Amino acid sequence: MDYDPQEPGRDVSRIDLKAYLRRIGYTGVLRPSVEVLRRLHRAHLLTIPFENLDLLLGRKIKVGLADIESKLVQRRRGGYCFEQNLLFAAVLERLAFKVTRLSARGPMGSQQQSPVAYSTGHALLKVDVEGTSWLADVGVGDLGPLEPVPLSDGVEVQHAGWIYRMDRVFAGNAYSGWMLRHxxxxxxxxxxxxxxxxxxxxxxxxxxxxxxxxxxxxFIDQLVIQRNGALRSSLVDLSLTTRRPNEPSKSRIVRAEELPVILADTFGLVLEDDEMSRLVTFARSKEVPRA
Incomplete structure (x- = not known):
């Protein structure tokens, strides 16, 4: 659907495009093309982490475009799916891409679960460019594709060694949508x-x-921070997991006092001293007493 300038919270003309591009380190061309979509998608994911820290700091998460831009771009924070994908949609629309905002449901066919995908409402995007429709999703943490995936039944893609597949799904004999598989x-x-x-x-x-x-x-009672890329990192409370393609994941339990270094070095997040102090206090409540 075309952009409606009257829709509250979605005035894409006001976004500071130059500041966003500096935030993700993008210096390439800006015409609406598949290659530009790929490069922006990858740059965003490699730079802006998935995180829910504001909820643990007692703040509300607001998803109006001005609020998202202030947090993720100006204050160099991360966010979860609504923040990440609504920001990315606005940037793409500012660059004349045709974007449709969609919503997904979490895992349906696997016993393995991810803290990012429990909810029944997950924001994602369909982008139409150069005659093809693409799934674009920069808001699913370390679980999602690093680059867009074409909406084509049975297509498989590989991004930095990570493999994804797009399949049509049916309700009875009727086509009902798509399933993204990893x-x-x-x-x-x-x-x-x-x-x-x-x-x-x-x-x-x-x-x-x-x-x-x-x-x-x-998201309201546990710390969740994730980062995409060839190497993928996830911190859920005090469990730090790293994954590489075709290798077993590696996990370790960290101490609450390690959080400042881990957030900065692994996830690119630097908080104010009082914010970090409150997060460390929260993390201590998750520590298991040693025998």
Whole structure:
């Protein structure tokens, strides 16, 4: 659906494009093309981490474009799916890409779970460029594709050694949408399913409220920070996991006092002293007493 300038929270003309490009370190051409989409998608994911720290600091997460831009671009923080993908959608629209905002459901066919994908509302994008529709998603942490994936039944892509597949899914005999799958050492993992029904700012406001308030949300009582790339890192409370393609994951339990260094060196996050002090205090509550 075309952009509606009257929709609240979505005035893409006001975004500071130069500041965003500096934030992700992008210096290439800016015409709407598949190659530019790929390069922007990769640069965003390699730079801006997935994180829920504001909720642990007692703050509300706001998904109006000005709030997202202030947090992720100007204050150089990360965010979760609504923040990440609504920012990326605005940037793409500012560059004359045709973008449709969509919503997905979490894993449906695997017993393996990710803290990023529990919720039934996950923001993602469909981008139409050069005659092809693409899934673009910079907001699914270390689980999602590093580059866009074409919406084509059975297509497989490989990004820095990570393999993904897009499949049509059906309800009875009727086509109902798409399933994004990720190849892991134990087989195909169903990341999420989605239809091509457009979603709007008000929809994401509602979904964000649930994600940031519902007692079963994984984001309100545990620390979740993730980073995509060839090497993928995830910190859930005090469990730090790293993954490489075709290798077993490696995990270790860290101490609360290690958080400042881990956040800076692994995830590129530097917080104010009082913020970090509060996070360390929160992390101490997650430590298991040593015998």
């Amino acid at each position: 190849l892991r050492s134990d087989g195909w993992f169903d990341v999420y399913s989605f239809a091509e029904t457009p979603f709007f700012q008000a929809d994401f406001e509602d979904q964000n409220f649930i994600a940031s308030h519902h007692p079963r949300s994984p």
